[in-house]
Amino acid sequence: MTSTIIRGGALYGEAVQDIVIADGSIDAIVPTGQIAADRRFDVELDARGCTVIPGLVDLHTHLREPGREDAETIATGSQAAAKGGYTCVHAMANTSPVADTAGVVEQVWRRGVDTGVVDVRPVGAVTVGLGGEQLAELGAMASSAAAVRVFSDDGLCVHDPLLMRRALEYVKTFDGVIAQHAQDPRLTQGAQMNEGELSGRLGLAGWPAVAEESIIARDVLLAEHVGSRLHVCHVSTAGSVEVIRWAKGRGISVTAEATPHHLLLTEDLVESFDPIFKVNPPLRRNEDVQALREAVVDGTIDIIATDHAPHPREDKDCEWAAAAMGMVGLETALAIAVQVFIESGLMDWHTLADRMSVTPARIGQVADQGMPLSEGSVANLTVWDPTMSRTLEAESLTSKSRNSPYLGRELPGSVRHVVFRGTATVVDGGLA
Amino acid sequence: MLGKHLLSAADLDREQALTILDTTTELASVTERSVKKLPTLRGRTVVNLFFEDSTRTRLSFELAAKRLSADVITFSAKGSSVSKGESLKDTALTLEAMGADAVIIRHSASGAPLRLATAGWIDGTVINAGDGTHEHPTQALLDAYTLRAHVRDGRGHLEGVRVVIVGDVLHSRVARSNVLLLHTLGAHVTLVAPPTLLPVGVESWPCEVSYHLDPVLSGADAVMMLRVQAERMAGSYFPSTLEYSRMYGLDARRLDRLDPGAIVMHPGPMNRGLEISADVADSPQAVVVEQVANGVNVRMACLYLLLGGAAMEGDGQL
Amino acid sequence: MSSARVVLDEADIRRAVRRIAHEITEKSRGTGDLVLLGIPTRGVYLARRIAAAISEIEDQMVPCGSLDVTLYRDDLRLRQVRALEPTEIPPGGIDDRTVVLVDDVLYSGRTIRAALDAINELGRPSAVRLAVMVDRGHRELPIRPDFVGKNLPTAKDESVRVRFAEVDNVDEVVIQGASEVEPSRGVDAR
Numbered sequence: 001m002t003s004t005i006i007r008g009g010a011l012y013g014e015a016v017q018d019i020v021i022a023d024g025s026i027d028a029i030v031p032t033g034q035i036a037a038d039r040r041f042d043v044e045l046d047a048r049g050c051t052v053i054p055g056l057v058d059l060h061t062h063l064r065e066p067g068r069e070d071a072e073t074i075a076t077g078s079q080a081a082a083k084g085g086y087t088c089v090h091a092m093a094n095t096s097p098v099a100d101t102a103g104v105v106e107q108v109w110r111r112g113v114d115t116g117v118v119d120v121r122p123v124g125a126v127t128v129g130l131g132g133e134q135l136a137e138l139g140a141m142a143s144s145a146a147a148v149r150v151f152s153d154d155g156l157c158v159h160d161p162l163l164m165r166r167a168l169e170y171v172k173t174f175d176g177v178i179a180q181h182a183q184d185p186r187l188t189q190g191a192q193m194n195e196g197e198l199s200g201r202l203g204l205a206g207w208p209a210v211a212e213e214s215i216i217a218r219d220v221l222l223a224e225h226v227g228s229r230l231h232v233c234h235v236s237t238a239g240s241v242e243v244i245r246w247a248k249g250r251g252i253s254v255t256a257e258a259t260p261h262h263l264l265l266t267e268d269l270v271e272s273f274d275p276i277f278k279v280n281p282p283l284r285r286n287e288d289v290q291a292l293r294e295a296v297v298d299g300t301i302d303i304i305a306t307d308h309a310p311h312p313r314e315d316k317d318c319e320w321a322a323a324a325m326g327m328v329g330l331e332t333a334l335a336i337a338v339q340v341f342i343e344s345g346l347m348d349w350h351t352l353a354d355r356m357s358v359t360p361a362r363i364g365q366v367a368d369q370g371m372p373l374s375e376g377s378v379a380n381l382t383v384w385d386p387t388m389s390r391t392l393e394a395e396s397l398t399s400k401s402r403n404s405p406y407l408g409r410e411l412p413g414s415v416r417h418v419v420f421r422g423t424a425t426v427v428d429g430g431l432a
Numbered sequence: 433m434l435g436k437h438l439l440s441a442a443d444l445d446r447e448q449a450l451t452i453l454d455t456t457t458e459l460a461s462v463t464e465r466s467v468k469k470l471p472t473l474r475g476r477t478v479v480n481l482f483f484e485d486s487t488r489t490r491l492s493f494e495l496a497a498k499r500l501s502a503d504v505i506t507f508s509a510k511g512s513s514v515s516k517g518e519s520l521k522d523t524a525l526t527l528e529a530m531g532a533d534a535v536i537i538r539h540s541a542s543g544a545p546l547r548l549a550t551a552g553w554i555d556g557t558v559i560n561a562g563d564g565t566h567e568h569p570t571q572a573l574l575d576a577y578t579l580r581a582h583v584r585d586g587r588g589h590l591e592g593v594r595v596v597i598v599g600d601v602l603h604s605r606v607a608r609s610n611v612l613l614l615h616t617l618g619a620h621v622t623l624v625a626p627p628t629l630l631p632v633g634v635e636s637w638p639c640e641v642s643y644h645l646d647p648v649l650s651g652a653d654a655v656m657m658l659r660v661q662a663e664r665m666a667g668s669y670f671p672s673t674l675e676y677s678r679m680y681g682l683d684a685r686r687l688d689r690l691d692p693g694a695i696v697m698h699p700g701p702m703n704r705g706l707e708i709s710a711d712v713a714d715s716p717q718a719v720v721v722e723q724v725a726n727g728v729n730v731r732m733a734c735l736y737l738l739l740g741g742a743a744m745e746g747d748g749q750l
Numbered sequence: 751m752s753s754a755r756v757v758l759d760e761a762d763i764r765r766a767v768r769r770i771a772h773e774i775t776e777k778s779r780g781t782g783d784l785v786l787l788g789i790p791t792r793g794v795y796l797a798r799r800i801a802a803a804i805s806e807i808e809d810q811m812v813p814c815g816s817l818d819v820t821l822y823r824d825d826l827r828l829r830q831v832r833a834l835e836p837t838e839i840p841p842g843g844i845d846d847r848t849v850v851l852v853d854d855v856l857y858s859g860r861t862i863r864a865a866l867d868a869i870n871e872l873g874r875p876s877a878v879r880l881a882v883m884v885d886r887g888h889r890e891l892p893i894r895p896d897f898v899g900k901n902l903p904t905a906k907d908e909s910v911r912v913r914f915a916e917v918d919n920v921d922e923v924v925i926q927g928a929s930e931v932e933p934s935r936g937v938d939a940r
Contacts, residue, residue, distance in 0.1 A: 192542075197633025203542040203566030203605060206632060272550075273543030317551070319520055321541035321564065433831055451833060458818065458834040467871055472821040736821070741831025 002042040004424060006417065008032050009047030009383055011373050013342075013349035019052065021379040024422030029375060043424050045417045047383045053353040055087025055380030055418065056334060057360035057369045059150065059179070059257060060233055060305035062326070063089070063120070065111065066104070067096025072310040072400045074111040077330070078118045080308070080399035082425040084330040085382035085415040088119040088361065088369045089308075093130070094155040100125035100136035102144035109146035117425050121364060124148040126167050126178060130156050135166060142174040149365045152179035154233055157215060159185055164219060168228040177255075177363060179231040180219050182240070183281065187211035192321060194267045194282045202271065204320065207282050209237040216240050220247035220254050231363060232256040234307050236281040238291030245300045255363050257305035258292045260336035261327055265289075265405060275316045275323030276405050279309070296355060297346050303360045306333045310401030328399050332392065334384065335411040343412060357382075368421070379422040388414035388429060398431065434737050436744040437549045437558045440567045441609040446616050453577050455733040456726070462499060463729060473502035476739055479532040480506040481523065482561070483539040488700060488724070489561050489571075493536050496731035502739075505530070520544060524553035532556050534739055542566035542605075557738050565603045571699055572609035574730040575656065576617060578723050582695050583653040591618035596648050598624040598680055599658025599707055600669075602631050606699045607658060611639050622648050624680065628669045629660075645680055649689040656697040657682050660707045673706055683709040687717065695719050754911075758900060758923035763883070766899035767796070770881055771803035773897050774850060781810045783847040783876065787817040789865055790835035795914045796883055797852035813840035817851070822864035839872060849875040850897075854912035856882040859893035884923055886910050 004021040011017055011029070018035050020028040063077040072080075074091070081089045091108055093099035099108060105122040112120025124141035128134045130153045141148040151171060158164045158180060167178050188211045193199050195206025216232055220243065223230040235241065235256050247254050261279060266286050269277040277283060295301040309326025316323050337356060341347040347355075361370025371377035391410050394402045418426035425432055434448055444452070462468055478497040482490050490506065497504045507523065520539070527535060534557040537545050542564030549558040562568040576590065583593050595614055601607045601623050614621050621639035623630070634641055642648055649655065660680075662673050670676045677683075682696065690696075696708075696718040704710045712718060758766070778784055781804060788797030794816045801814040818835040826832070851865050862880060869878060881897035886904040904910060904925060911924050 195632050197636050200602075200631030200633040201608070201637075203564050203608060208632075273546045314521075317521055319539065319541040319544035319547050321544075322520070433833070455834050458837060461837065465871060469871070470821045471867070472826065736834075737831055739831075740821075740826055742827055742829055 002423060004043040004045065004379075004419060004422065005035065005041040006045045006047045006052060006381065006383060006419070009050045009052035011052045012353060013051045019373070019381070021419060021422050024379055026373070026375050026377045026379050029373065045383065045419075045424060045427065047417065049385065049387055050416055051349055051384045051386070052373065053349060053382050053384065054357040054370055054373060055382050055420065056085045056356045057088040057364065057366060058086050058306050058308070058330065058333075059090050059231075059303060059360040059364055060154070061089040061091055061308045061330065062094070062310065063091040063108070064310060065095065066107065070312050074108065074120060075115045076398065076400045077308070077310070078112065078115045078120060079431055080328070080330045080397070081118045082418050082420065082431065083398045083415060084332065085334045085384065085418055086118055086330060087380035087382070087418065087420045087425075088121060088366055089330070090121045090123050090150055090364055092152060092154045093123050093125040094153075098125050098129050099123065100128050100130075102137065102140040102146075105141050105146040105148055106144050118420060119366065119369060121150070121366060122146045122148055123154070123179070124151045126151045126153045126158050127163065132156065132159055132163065135163070135170065138167070138170055138176065139173065142176060149174070149176045150179055150231070150363070151176055152181065152233065154179065154181040157181050157183045157185060161218060161222070165222050165226060168223055168230065169226045172228050175365070177229040177231045179233050180215065181233050182212045182215035182219070184211040184215055191282075192278070193270045194284045196267070196285065198267055198270065202273075204270070209239050209284070209288075212237055212281060213239040213243055216243045220244070220252050223254060224250065224252045228253070230254045234259050234262065234281055234305070235292065235295075235301055236262050236284050236288060238288045241291045241295045241300055245295070248300065255302040255359075256300070257303045258296055258301045259305060259307045260329055260333045260340075261405060263289060263292055263296065263304070263340050264336055269405070273320045275318065275320050276327070276403060276407075278320060278323050278325050279327050280325040293340060293346065297341070297351070302355070303363065304333065304337055304355050305360065306330050308399075309403075310399055311403045312401060316403050326403065328397065328401055328404050331397055331399065332404060332406050332411065334382070334415060335413060336406070338384070338386070339412050379419050381419040382415060383417040384413060385416035385429075386413040388416060390414060436738070437545075438569055438734055438738060439545050439549060439558065439560045441569045441572045441613040441616070442567070444569070444613065444616060446618075449573070449576070449613060449616055452573055452730070452733050452737060453580060455737060456577050456729045459732045459736070460729045462732070463725070468499055469501060470499060471501050472736060473497065473500035473739055476502045476533045477531055478502045478504050478534045478536065478735065478739075479527050480504065480508075481527070481535050481537045482506070482508045483519075483537070483544075484562070486538055486562070489538065489727075492724070492727045493561060493731050495728050496735055499728070499732055500735055502735070505532075520548065521551070521553055524548055524551075528554040528556070534559060534735070536561050538562045540564055557744075559734065559738065562605055564605065565608075566605050567609045568605040569609050569613070570727070570731055570734060571606050572613040573734070574723055574727045575610055575697060575699070576613055577726050577730055578697065578719055579619070579654055579695075582719060583693070585693070589618070590614065593619040593653045594622070594651060595619055595654045595656060596622045596624060596652045597656045597658065598645060598682065600629045600660045601625045601634065601658070602629045603661075604658050610656065611637055615639065624648060626670055626680070645686065646689065649686060650691065652690060652694055654695045654697055655682060655690065656699075657702075657708045659699065659701065659703060662703070662706065677706055681707055681709065682712050684711045687712050687715060690717070697723060700724070754924045754926040756922050756924050757902060760921040763899070763921045763923070766883065767799050767803050770897045770899060771800050771807055774800070774879075774881065775804055775808055777879075777896070778848060781808050781812050784812050784850060785840060785842070785844055785847045785875075786812055786814040786850050786852055787839075788814070789851065789853040789861060790816055790818050791917065792912055792914055793853040795916045796854055800852060800881065813842055815840045817865055817868055819861060819864040819868050822867040824860060824864065844869065844873040844875045846874070846876050848877045848879065850879045850881055852881045854883050855910050856880070856885045856893075856895050857888060859889045859891040862893045863891050883912050884910055
């Protein structure tokens with residue numbers, strides 16, 4: 001098996017130590033310099049000046065395969081994830097065919113294994129074909145080789161309250177979790193952007209915050225009533241944060257995620273009518289961004305998840321109403337998180353690691369991921385270099401799609417190395 | 433003088449708006465001659481790119497361009513609700529290859545003209561002939577021109593003029609452009625509609641808002657009725673067309689409340705019996721037909737001011 | 751401040767206007783079917799002065815108006831778009847009448863060519879004549895004035911400015927060298 005050493009990195013931004021990896025696990029962690037410089041390892045990774053954290057885990061990714069391989073494949077998506085510092089991604093079910101059977105989830109899982117760059121954990125659909133009418137075979141997906149534990153109709157809301165109740169009850173069998181895309185379809189027909197003064201001025205149909213908040217309010221009460229776990233995808237409003245805070249205060253078992261773009265970007269960007277900023281849920285007001293940031297800091301929002309949504313160029317190179325919704329995010333998530341939380345001093349690296357690695361792994365029940373940086377842990381590690389700042393160029397993206405709202409923006413650093421189950425997937429900023 | 437494109441009434445400052453109206457006055461006399469033609473835009477190619485059906489506006493622009501001796505091509509593409517952006521981009525690239533100096537675009541998607549002007553697909557001037565529920569600047573200009581000619585005995589300016597705009601403001605690009613332009617010109621606007629047909633945030637617009645029509649009629653110099661689509665009932669915006677007409681329709685009784693010098697306007701096409709009664713539509717105070725005539729002249733003025741000089745760079749520089 | 755030379759002062763202009771008025775009425779043998787059309791901006795003021803002088807001489811009012819030629823110019827695309835000036839044709843029109851075009855400076859002749867095109871669209875005068883305050887030469891088209899205030903040979907890099915009190919607070923005609931050209935409201939007639 002390969003032996004690897006990561007020299008000179010600051011673990012969680014604190015003590016500068018060397019990490020020895022062997023047989024896929026962390027073998028030893030020692031103060032830097034203790035291991036002789038001439039001792040030979042198969043792979044030597046220079047991490048001086050860098051921060052080392054557990055490999056990132058994304059609970060919300062769209063890999064588009066099967067069906068939309070023109071936008072992304074499991075292979076390219078995995079590579080993009082690795083470039084972004086991820087060692088595990090959860091692939092959402094809104095593929096074509098939909099991942100609503102053991103067959104499809106196993107296919108996705110196997111492609112991920114064959115690519116071998118990150119752990120691909122398929123998410124199972126809650127309803128057949130995402131139709132919102134009939135429960136999918138959640139049990140079969142759970143006992144398949146893919147061992148699905150997270151179920152979501154993401155892209156669509158499980159709107160019918162009875163169906164949502166049944167789903168919440170049913171997954172208790174195997175301790176699964178329903179991840180809800182909270183969007184009341186009746187209140188958001190034809191919606192294009194956040195509903196507010198700006199949408200009225202721009203003449204774009206509005207997506208009111210209450211359409212998200214009312215579904216979350218309903219779902220947390222359902223989860224409480226039936227005693228089940230709920231996860232809320234891409235929370236985007238201050239009101240939603242308050243509902244979740246209230247629910248947690250009552251002891252309801254709810255977790256929540258926020259995306260990097262909802263932690264940074266606001267709706268004023270829509271004035272340009274540039275569809276690069278078209279996303280679901282939409283970019284909101286500054287008050288919402290601030291509330292989300294506070295919630296991520298205090299843990300009301302448990303994790304940061306990318307909602308990486310690749311789209312081919314023609315789906316964005318058009319007028320707003322015709323454009324697809326979504327932004328790619330795997331390769332920029334950590335940089336944005338660093339800018340918003342670390343550089344501002346809002347958070348330390350332990351907490352960031354918790355939000356982007358430890359807790360996502362816990363919610364998704366991924367045993368080998370999100371483990372602490374200590375001897376014996378499975379070696380999934382990310383090395384962040386704050387000196388490698390760069391301007392994001394389209395050509396530098398590894399994802400097959402280029403729909404990033406950060407093109408041309410200066411990012412505060414780069415992922416330097418990534419180790420996945422003991423093997424380096426990213427070395428010196430490039431795929432190994 | 434105007435920059436390179438005409439995309440939104442919000443882009444026009446007071447001086448630019450007045451220049452367009454004054455130029456219209458000069459060009460209006462051309463319409464009165466027997467030979468209604470000027471050589472000014474000879475050799476220029478103007479494309480009418482109408483993704484939404486609109487015979488009235490399309491013909492108005494066509495006539496305006498032809499009166500200035502421009503070559504006019506009309507491209508009407510019925511965009512269905514699921515039409516992809518390929519249509520817009522590829523169409524634009526084709527027009528660029530044909531050498532269009534200006535593209536006049538009407539599209540059901542708000543922001544489409546801005547995309548056309550800034551995406552780098554074409555080099556020429558873009559004129560917004562109506563985009564989704566966003567703006568319709570030339571309509572607002574012809575409305576202002578009509579107002580200026582009539583109100584307070586045609587005294588020639590709109591400072592302090594009181595305009596009431598009634599109807600489906602939420603879905604109306606005409607309302608948005610008019611509120612912006614009239615405010616720029618110093619007029620005072622009151623919007624009247626049921627709460628369901630007013631956009632969230634309308635309180636921040638530079639105008640007043642009322643749910644009641646009758647109290648605002650006396651003292652108004654002009655009432656502009658917006659078209660209300662009966663289909664809106666399906667979205668539960670109002671319970672029935674009867675209730676809508678009762679509360680917000682301009683009928684003979686309400687016409688009587690208006691000052692005799694006040695005018696009634698409508699961007700057309702009218703739903704006689706819904707937002708405006710037949711009596712009112714045919715009354716001498718209604719200037720709807722004149723609005724149409726003014727539309728051609730205003731569009732001639734816009735075409736002249738945008739295309740009548742040296743070509744501009746995208747940022748409005750020569 | 752500049753090497754601007756005043757070539758006609760207020761008195762010179764007054765005399766020129768009187769002489770032009772006399773020449774016009776002599777040629778037309780009265781005021782009969784005359785219509786004066788000034789080309790904006792300063793041609794309009796000149797036309798009014800000539801009309802006033804004629805009415806003193808003949809004790810008759812001569813119809814006087816303005817003719818904006820912007821839309822007929824052949825050089826529109828060389829510069830930023832120009833604002834339109836008013837065109838006011840006196841009641842009675844121009845059909846079967848003698849139109850006297852009035853402009854401040856005659857130079858290349860292109861303005862007058864545009865004016866002839868404009869007139870063509872407005873009606874069919876029995877004759878068109880041209881009165882200018884200054885003819886500075888350098889014609890590019892076969893156009894000649896019928897009535898001239900002053901013939902001023904100039905170099906092409908010089909500029910001629912006619913100033914009228916109505917808009918410039920002084921009556922004078924100046925020639926300036928190229929380097930001292932100051933911006934003025936109307937562009938030098940070409």
